[in-house]
Amino acid sequence: xxxxxxxxxVERKWQKKWEEANLYAIxxxxxxxxxxxxxxxxYPSGARLHVGHWFQYGPTDSxxxxxxxxxxxxxxxxxxxxxxxPAENYxxxxxxxxxxxxxxxxxxxxxxxxxxxxxxxxxKTLNTSEPEYYRWTQWLFLQMYQKNLAYKKEAKVNFCPxxxxxxxxxxxxxxxxxxCGTEVEQKPMQQWFWxxxxxxxxxxxxxxxxxxxxxxxxxxxxxxxxxxxATIKFEIKNQKSETHKKFEVNKTKTFVEVFTTRPDxxxxxxxxxxxxxxxxxxxxxxxxHEGAVHAYRExxxxxxxxxxxxxxxxxxxxxxxxxxxNPATEEEIPIWIADYVLINYGTGAVMAVPAHDERDYExxxxxxxxxxxxxxGGNIKDAAFTEEGSAIxxxxxxxxxxxxxxxRIVAWLEDEEIGRQKIHYRLRDWLISRQRYWGAPIPxxxxxxxxxxxxxxxxxxxxxxxxxEWKPTGESPLKASKExxxxxxxxxxxxWTPECDTMDTFVCSSFYYLRFLTNAHSQSKRxxxxxxxxxxxPVDMYIGGPEHACMHLIYARFVMMALYDFxxxxxxxxxxxLVHQGLITNQGxxxxxxxxxxxxxxxxxxxxxxxxxxxxxMFMGPYGDGGDFSDTGIRGVERFMQRVWKIFKKxxxxxxxxxxxxxxxxxxxxxHSTIKKxxxxxxxxxxxxxxxxxxxxxxxxxxxxxxxKETLKTFAILLAPIxxxxxxxxxxxxxxxxxxxxxxxxxxxxxxxxxxxxxTIVVQVxxxxxxxxxxxxxxxxxxxxxxxxxxxxxxxxxxxxxMKKTVYVQGRLINxxx
RNA sequence: GCCGCCGUGGUGGAAUGGUAUACACGGGGGACUUAAAAUCCCUGCUCAUUACGAGCGUGCUGGUUCGACUCCAGCCGGCGGCACCA
Numbered sequence: 001x002x003x004x005x006x007x008x009x010v011e012r013k014w015q016k017k018w019e020e021a022n023l024y025a026i027x028x029x030x031x032x033x034x035x036x037x038x039x040x041x042x043y044p045s046g047a048r049l050h051v052g053h054w055f056q057y058g059p060t061d062s063x064x065x066x067x068x069x070x071x072x073x074x075x076x077x078x079x080x081x082x083x084x085x086p087a088e089n090y091x092x093x094x095x096x097x098x099x100x101x102x103x104x105x106x107x108x109x110x111x112x113x114x115x116x117x118x119x120x121x122x123x124k125t126l127n128t129s130e131p132e133y134y135r136w137t138q139w140l141f142l143q144m145y146q147k148n149l150a151y152k153k154e155a156k157v158n159f160c161p162x163x164x165x166x167x168x169x170x171x172x173x174x175x176x177x178x179x180c181g182t183e184v185e186q187k188p189m190q191q192w193f194w195x196x197x198x199x200x201x202x203x204x205x206x207x208x209x210x211x212x213x214x215x216x217x218x219x220x221x222x223x224x225x226x227x228x229x230a231t232i233k234f235e236i237k238n239q240k241s242e243t244h245k246k247f248e249v250n251k252t253k254t255f256v257e258v259f260t261t262r263p264d265x266x267x268x269x270x271x272x273x274x275x276x277x278x279x280x281x282x283x284x285x286x287x288x289h290e291g292a293v294h295a296y297r298e299x300x301x302x303x304x305x306x307x308x309x310x311x312x313x314x315x316x317x318x319x320x321x322x323x324x325x326n327p328a329t330e331e332e333i334p335i336w337i338a339d340y341v342l343i344n345y346g347t348g349a350v351m352a353v354p355a356h357d358e359r360d361y362e363x364x365x366x367x368x369x370x371x372x373x374x375x376x377g378g379n380i381k382d383a384a385f386t387e388e389g390s391a392i393x394x395x396x397x398x399x400x401x402x403x404x405x406x407x408r409i410v411a412w413l414e415d416e417e418i419g420r421q422k423i424h425y426r427l428r429d430w431l432i433s434r435q436r437y438w439g440a441p442i443p444x445x446x447x448x449x450x451x452x453x454x455x456x457x458x459x460x461x462x463x464x465x466x467x468x469e470w471k472p473t474g475e476s477p478l479k480a481s482k483e484x485x486x487x488x489x490x491x492x493x494x495x496w497t498p499e500c501d502t503m504d505t506f507v508c509s510s511f512y513y514l515r516f517l518t519n520a521h522s523q524s525k526r527x528x529x530x531x532x533x534x535x536x537x538p539v540d541m542y543i544g545g546p547e548h549a550c551m552h553l554i555y556a557r558f559v560m561m562a563l564y565d566f567x568x569x570x571x572x573x574x575x576x577x578l579v580h581q582g583l584i585t586n587q588g589x590x591x592x593x594x595x596x597x598x599x600x601x602x603x604x605x606x607x608x609x610x611x612x613x614x615x616x617x618m619f620m621g622p623y624g625d626g627g628d629f630s631d632t633g634i635r636g637v638e639r640f641m642q643r644v645w646k647i648f649k650k651x652x653x654x655x656x657x658x659x660x661x662x663x664x665x666x667x668x669x670x671x672h673s674t675i676k677k678x679x680x681x682x683x684x685x686x687x688x689x690x691x692x693x694x695x696x697x698x699x700x701x702x703x704x705x706x707x708x709k710e711t712l713k714t715f716a717i718l719l720a721p722i723x724x725x726x727x728x729x730x731x732x733x734x735x736x737x738x739x740x741x742x743x744x745x746x747x748x749x750x751x752x753x754x755x756x757x758x759x760t761i762v763v764q765v766x767x768x769x770x771x772x773x774x775x776x777x778x779x780x781x782x783x784x785x786x787x788x789x790x791x792x793x794x795x796x797x798x799x800x801x802x803m804k805k806t807v808y809v810q811g812r813l814i815n816x817x818x
Numbered sequence: 819g820c821c822g823c824c825g826u827g828g829u830g831g832a833a834u835g836g837u838a839u840a841c842a843c844g845g846g847g848g849a850c851u852u853a854a855a856a857u858c859c860c861u862g863c864u865c866a867u868u869a870c871g872a873g874c875g876u877g878c879u880g881g882u883u884c885g886a887c888u889c890c891a892g893c894c895g896g897c898g899g900c901a902c903c904a
Contacts, residue, residue: 692841
């Protein structure tokens with residue numbers, strides 16, 4: 001053995017041996033004890049892995065190795081989420097086709113993953129931008145289309161004038177484009193949507209069945225935004241018909257519908273507020289108000305999305321000159337418009353109950369509108385009372401509790417046919433159309449009359465054309481392709497045109513966990529083999545960043561549920577357990593290319609090797625916390641590895657008389673408590689404390705004259721998931737015939753070994769530690785107490801005082817209370 | 819503003835209501851060495867230095883408890899999410 005441990009030599013040696021032995025290949029059909037460990041697949045934007053990638057893929061590989069050694073048939077795949085904007089932008093800038101730059105990046109990243117030494121089975125990788133993959137993205141679209149979950153509608157969409165592209169709501173932050181920061185415009189366009197809203201309730205219910213962080217569940221609940229209440233129709237008082245009695249014959253009642261979560265406060269509704277954009281405004285507003293209303297609307301339009309939502313300022317609004325009738329009180333109440341009411345939430349109209357809603361209260365104070373208290377319990381002179389209470393000033397509701405009043409009023413509304421119970425969700429349908437090049441083409445064609453027809457499955461993959469300009473024009477780049485148009489006419493007939501939008505990349509990533517599970521049957525015939533799906537799904541452990549809590553993780557769940565309904569899969573939820581890794585920052589700032597503060601791990605990997613770098617990342621702190629990156633401290637991990645090397649070297653080279661000496665009790669106890677600690681910590685992804693436990697064990701072993709072979713072997717096994725290459729190297733020194741440390745079973749903890757002859761009892765006086773004593777494990781309480789009192793430093797404190805109470809905690813401590 | 823998470827040495831961080839600061843990094847001191855590197859040992863603060871000594875210490879103020887970093891209440895500070903959601 002060499003004097004010093006040489007990571008670069010050893011790591012290459014074992015990477016080669018693993019590959020030759022095909023150690024990490026997995027036969028999906030034959031696995032007896034399947035464990036699906038999935039880490040969110042990377043986007044191949046840069047050509048190299050950065051520190052964040054290492055932090056995501058290194059420790060999770062360690063976790064998977066741990067699971068494998070525990071006897072699971074672990075499937076840990078990795079692939080590439082390759083469609084998307086950066087490759088397209090790169091193409092725009094340099095003229096390099098995305099196909100080419102993406103393939104190069106993928107090759108580079110794979111090389112680096114191999115250098116990391118992960119246990120990926122590279123025969124099962126995937127790339128969402130390859131036709132073999134995106135044919136299934138298109139297949140999924142067709143399924144959605146056939147089941148009426150895909151539809152097209154004109155919608156005002158967020159349009160980024162700089163990226164010349166449409167953005168999803170979640171891609172606009174504070175009215176700015178998430179990617180480039182340009183202010184987003186509203187632009188009407190024909191867009192494809194998927195009806196995720198049909199699944200709102202199930203997406204909510206499913207959360208209760210999964211082992212996910214509560215925080216993430218809460219974010220999803222928030223995102224789905226369920227509110228229970230009622231819709232109520234308010235009749236609009238027809239002023240025109242009153243003044244022109246001739247037209248009374250044609251008079252039809254006009255209604256405005258509101259949604260409220262507090263129908264019980266209907267008697268307190270003293271005005272209505274519509275969104276400025278509400279179509280009814282033009283219909284019911286008297287002529288003389290048009291000027292003012294128009295002016296107000298212009299003012300609202302001028303405000304950026306940001307200003308409008310900034311708020312907490314004084315609310316603004318204007319009376320439109322019309323009245324509605326409160327169906328409960330039969331009073332005439334004024335109709336206002338105000339920018340705090342949003343056209344795309346609820347019905348775009350609210351009944352204002354200023355006494356019991358903070359916003360309405362504030363609005364009413366500004367414009368001196370009537371405030372009527374209808375729930376007892378607050379002081380409405382000072383503030384709105386939004387809690388529950390008993391109804392007052394509410395005729396037949398008086399005296400009822402809020403929940404009783406709600407039931408009662410809803411029943412009344414339904415009887416009168418002017419309202420009904422309604423559950424509303426904030427979740428909106430998923431806009432999947434993108435006017436971009438680098439994505440999966442939507443498999444739709446249009447006949448000469450403009451009607452949409454699906455491209456049938458036999459024509460999949462519906463290839464992405466290559467004869468295009470990538471320059472953004474605000475139109476889909478595919479429109480420029482002659483080949484695409486020709487292909488469509490050839491198959492469907494003259495005058496037929498292809499859909500030129502591509503799909504959101506979140507569609508690609510909504511089912512990739514199924515595509516990893518491919519075999520001969522599912523390679524090109526079906527999206528997933530039912531037997532494999534049944535066997536491997538749901539994913540046992542899913543690891544990825546918390547930034548995906550509300551988009552990817554909801555879309556993927558929706559798609560899985562839909563496939564369940566289509567009879568394609570047997571589970572409704574794709575990810576049984578979810579864990580988020582923390583974020584690695586650089587001097588407190590998120591690393592990003594644009595900021596130029598990305599830390600390149602390669603020099604450190606070069607200098608210290610993959611094991612040390614990985615272990616250092618794991619030792620930094622709890623995995624879920626992430627942290628600020630700095631390489632101070634990596635030397636500590638390096639020292640640890642060298643010390644490990646040294647004890648194995650010493651054992652190997654020791655004279656025969658010292659080899660395999662009897663195990664000391666002390667070592668046995670430490671060894672077994674370490675087994676326990678490391679096992680529990682690895683299970684919880686508490687890598688930092690698992691490592692410190694191994695460091696403690698090493699300290700004990702270093703003090704021993706000689707160490708038994710068995711102890712050394714166990715040490716190598718415990719270290720294996722954390723430092724795979726070093727572990728193989730030291731394992732080799734201890735195993736007679738050739739075998740891999742990763743084929744060894746994980747050691748089990750023997751609780752009988754940890755039982756000691758003596759125990760240490762801490763002696764406190766008034767809760768302060770004054771001494772500690774060693775007693776026999778079998779010692780009686782009375783003897784222990786007596787011995788404790790004998791301690792000089794205890795006596796000093798007990799002298800001349802009255803003992804009030806004595807607390808004895810079995811095997812731990814004594815507290816004398818004076 | 820609302821919701822959630824978190825405040826522990828110079829630093830990263832440990833602690834089922836039971837010895838606060840494990841395991842490391844850095845600084846300081848010491849051992850080894852002609853010297854340096856490497857390695858090993860000691861090191862929270864204050865007062866004592868006769869100690870196997872006392873006091874203070876987990877953001878702040880209280881509370882529960884024999885005993886609180888841990889539980890409860892109220893503040894202060896930081897981070898993340900949502901943004902007038904009717």
